[in-house]
Amino acid sequence: MxxxxxxxxxxxxxxxxxxxxxxxxxxxxxxxxxxxxxxxxxxxxxxxxxxxxxxxxxxxxxxxxxxxxxxxxDPGTLRLTVPVRLVQGAQDERVDPAQTLIVKTGLAFRGAKIDFVGCPVADHFGVLGDDIPGTLAWLKQRFTGEAPTTPVLSSCQPLP
Structure with missing residues (x-):
């Protein structure tokens, strides 16, 4: 609360x-x-x-x-004008992955650019550690325009 x-x-x-x-x-x-x-x-x-x-x-x-x-x-009415990285742990018991997919789909429908990432071995808080390399690479690309020069080491991968 x-x-x-x-x-x-x-x-x-x-x-x-x-x-x-x-x-x-x-x-x-x-x-x-x-x-x-x-x-x-x-x-x-x-x-x-x-x-x-x-x-x-x-x-x-x-x-x-x-x-x-x-x-x-409310994500059901929100219109985002900046790119968003949405990360979901497959083992998350706090936020159902299906619910995150619904939010992602709704935001994308309203024109948001969503980078949707799944972490197959992470729970709700586990994505914080598991996706650090991916998030840092994503932020660097957003702020500098430079794509990562080395592979991002993480179990987290882009989802459709």
Missing amino acids: PLFLTGAVEGNPSKVKLTDFLTEDAVKLYERVDTECRVELSDEKSWGGIVPKAFVLKESPVFTELNAQLDAM
Whole structure:
């Protein structure tokens, strides 16, 4: 939840205000988002141990600006104007590979240039390590226009 909220706030910081819908205690807990990793934020002593309705949301939350930003972030309507590298681990149990394919297809249908990459032996977090060489080569090519001069060593490979 905190990383999801961060995306919404950073997408429109002048309008999406946590104090419109979060309790004072939840706003204090949210302050950890810049100092704790995803695992720590998911811990029972952090966001993983709370019930949103009982602790996080104000009694009368105002979601107008949050909902507008979440709608703008929805991959079902998003129009990307820059190239995107979308990486999926075949062993991912958090994000179903079929769901990622649906997102990729929808973005491509709306004109996005997608480099879709599959990592057959990686799970959700495993793609981070397995695809470092491929991502670095992709970024270098995007920023310099130079294709890799040596083969990229990774189990991750382009998918159609």
